[in-house]
Amino acid sequence: MAETFPINIWINEERFKALQEAGLAGLLKEELAGMKVMIVPCTEPQRDKILKLFPMAKYDAATTKSIELLPKYVKDKLYEMAVKRKTLNVMDEFAAGFEKGGDAFWNQDIA
Amino acid sequence: MELIGHGGKPLVERVITDKAEAKKKIAGLKEVPASRQMATEVIGIALGFFSPLQGFMKKADVDAVVQKMELADGTLWSIPIVYDISDKEIADYGIKAGQSVLLTRNGNPMAIFEIEEIFTYPKEEMAFKVYGTKEDKHPGVARTYAYKDKFLGGKITLVQPPKIREPYTSYFLTPRQHREKFKSLNWQRIVAHQTRNVPHSGHEWLMKHAYIAAHGELPVESMEVMGKAISGVLVNCIVGEKRAGDYIDEAIVLSQDALKKYGYFREDIHMTTMTFWDMRYAGPKEAVHHSIIRTNLGLTHHMFGRDHAGVGTYYDSYEAHRLLMGIPKEKLRITPIFVLEWAYCPHCGEVTCIGLCGHWKELQKFSGTKIRSILMDEVKPTRLIFRPEVFDIVMDAAKKYGYGSPFVTPEYLSKAAPAFSFEPL
Numbered sequence: 001m002a003e004t005f006p007i008n009i010w011i012n013e014e015r016f017k018a019l020q021e022a023g024l025a026g027l028l029k030e031e032l033a034g035m036k037v038m039i040v041p042c043t044e045p046q047r048d049k050i051l052k053l054f055p056m057a058k059y060d061a062a063t064t065k066s067i068e069l070l071p072k073y074v075k076d077k078l079y080e081m082a083v084k085r086k087t088l089n090v091m092d093e094f095a096a097g098f099e100k101g102g103d104a105f106w107n108q109d110i111a
Numbered sequence: 112m113e114l115i116g117h118g119g120k121p122l123v124e125r126v127i128t129d130k131a132e133a134k135k136k137i138a139g140l141k142e143v144p145a146s147r148q149m150a151t152e153v154i155g156i157a158l159g160f161f162s163p164l165q166g167f168m169k170k171a172d173v174d175a176v177v178q179k180m181e182l183a184d185g186t187l188w189s190i191p192i193v194y195d196i197s198d199k200e201i202a203d204y205g206i207k208a209g210q211s212v213l214l215t216r217n218g219n220p221m222a223i224f225e226i227e228e229i230f231t232y233p234k235e236e237m238a239f240k241v242y243g244t245k246e247d248k249h250p251g252v253a254r255t256y257a258y259k260d261k262f263l264g265g266k267i268t269l270v271q272p273p274k275i276r277e278p279y280t281s282y283f284l285t286p287r288q289h290r291e292k293f294k295s296l297n298w299q300r301i302v303a304h305q306t307r308n309v310p311h312s313g314h315e316w317l318m319k320h321a322y323i324a325a326h327g328e329l330p331v332e333s334m335e336v337m338g339k340a341i342s343g344v345l346v347n348c349i350v351g352e353k354r355a356g357d358y359i360d361e362a363i364v365l366s367q368d369a370l371k372k373y374g375y376f377r378e379d380i381h382m383t384t385m386t387f388w389d390m391r392y393a394g395p396k397e398a399v400h401h402s403i404i405r406t407n408l409g410l411t412h413h414m415f416g417r418d419h420a421g422v423g424t425y426y427d428s429y430e431a432h433r434l435l436m437g438i439p440k441e442k443l444r445i446t447p448i449f450v451l452e453w454a455y456c457p458h459c460g461e462v463t464c465i466g467l468c469g470h471w472k473e474l475q476k477f478s479g480t481k482i483r484s485i486l487m488d489e490v491k492p493t494r495l496i497f498r499p500e501v502f503d504i505v506m507d508a509a510k511k512y513g514y515g516s517p518f519v520t521p522e523y524l525s526k527a528a529p530a531f532s533f534e535p536l
Contacts, residue, residue, distance in 0.1 A: 008481070008484055009488065010484065010485045010488040010490040011490065012490045012491065031475055031481070032455055032475050032477070032481065032485075032492065032493065032496045033455045033457070033475070033493045033495040033496050034493050035485070035490075035492055035493055035496065056355075060480050062424070063478050063479075063480055064478055064480045064481060064484075066480075066484075068480050068483070068484055069356060069483075069484075069487070070487075071487070072487055072488060072489060075487075075488055
């Protein structure tokens with residue numbers, strides 16, 4: 001299986017309900033005493049693109065093996081896109097949307 | 112009363128508190144502006160956090176620290192405390208050995224510097240011997256390489272106490288004030304928790320582990336009554352140079368104190384204070400330096416966890432423990448408490464020590480990165496992992512002091528007021 005470089009999006013109760021309705025709740029992983037985390041997978045090229053688009057982010061190769069330090073608004077958009085598309089495989093669409101729209105992307109509705 | 116600090120030597124207190132006397136002593140002295148880094152060290156020296164140092168190190172001390180991890184007189188010491196200066200500054204200010212100058216901070220008088228020696232020291236050697244690497248990716252090495260070409264050695268005397276801003280005012284105590292507080296609490300044993308983090312329950316359990324270990328064979332009977340504790344935990348937060356992505360100091364100090372405020376520790380066994388120090392991330396050598404500071408604060412024990420004060424992969428996880436174990440008791444003068452990680456075990460349904468729990472494969476470790484990710488997503492963690500009141504305090508601090516973030520951002524770095532300042536005399 002190809003290695004993935006995930007983005008962890010932590011889920012509160014309100015979001016958990018929305019994910020249940022989207023049929024995605026089963027894809028959540030439980031960590032740290034029952035906290036729920038949505039793991040958005042990235043391929044290596046997707047990881048590199050995200051790190052280039054958001055230079056404040058880092059890939060934590062030492063401990064979590066995940067892409068960390070993405071701002072909340074970035075993760076909020078990823079979450080919104082995953083719920084709308086009912087899939088966790090949203091990275092290409094997400095990156096393309098940001099590259100096309102720039103900062104306006106954060107205020108655009110997901111069609 | 113003379114107090115005894117690190118090395119069995121008198122606690123250093125070099126501060127003039129009388130304004131008229133200070134004005135008289137600084138009259139006619141050349142003024143030399145000091146950087147934030149140097150001002151931080153001045154406070155550490157003059158108030159006794161770095162006892163027995165009475166000033167910035169001279170060459171013999173620097174060389175002994177670098178080569179042998181001790182001062183020229185044989186006192187244990189691990190990190191050089193130096194005042195760097197360029198040839199141009201020496202010429203511009205007309206600095207000469209044997210003179211005193213007035214160090215200023217933001218134009219206000221800070222300290223009298225009795226310059227005894229102007230010297231050079233090979234920076235690469237200093238970096239390698241102290242940090243174990245020559246790579247400038249290491250923050251301590253980078254700081255060393257950034258030193259200007261000359262060093263000034265000599266005694267320091269603050270001409271006024273530093274003014275501490277809120278919310279730190281009540282958390283900053285001098286070594287003497289720490290000791291007075293411990294006496295008023297009737298604490299016989301005090302264990303230090305060194306931190307630059309907001310506390311998750313893994314940290315909380317490390318403190319409890321260290322507290323129980325430090326209390327040891329002392330009686331417990333009186334402790335059934337609130338207010339009758341005879342030992343305590345001191346959370347001594349390091350406040351100093353920040354890097355983007357660190358927790359903001361305000362969130363660290365206030366959230367550590369919240370553990371007592373909301374009853375996770377009894378109010379008679381827990382205390383939060385702060386020390387000004389720029390982390391060097393020197394791992395084992397920094398562990399020794401932290402021991403020295405906490406000895407000067409009057410503590411009897413010091414907790415050391417995994418990868419104490421390390422960075423990246425420069426030090427082995429338990430290298431600090433091994434270095435401390437090799438130092439004779441009469442030199443260290445504080446008892447180290449070595450602790451293993453605590454983790455959440457879903458099988459036990461509790462936070463437990465990884466050295467005790469047999470469900471090795473099921474343990475969910477507290478990764479600092481993971482906790483930061485949860486806080487960045489503003490999702491309130493489960494109470495077993497992160498106390499809800501502590502979370503609220505962190506988020507409040509983010510709004511009040513961090514420009515919306517509990518982490519250091521470029522905005523925080525450019526706009527946050529310094530934790531200490533000096534006023535016109």
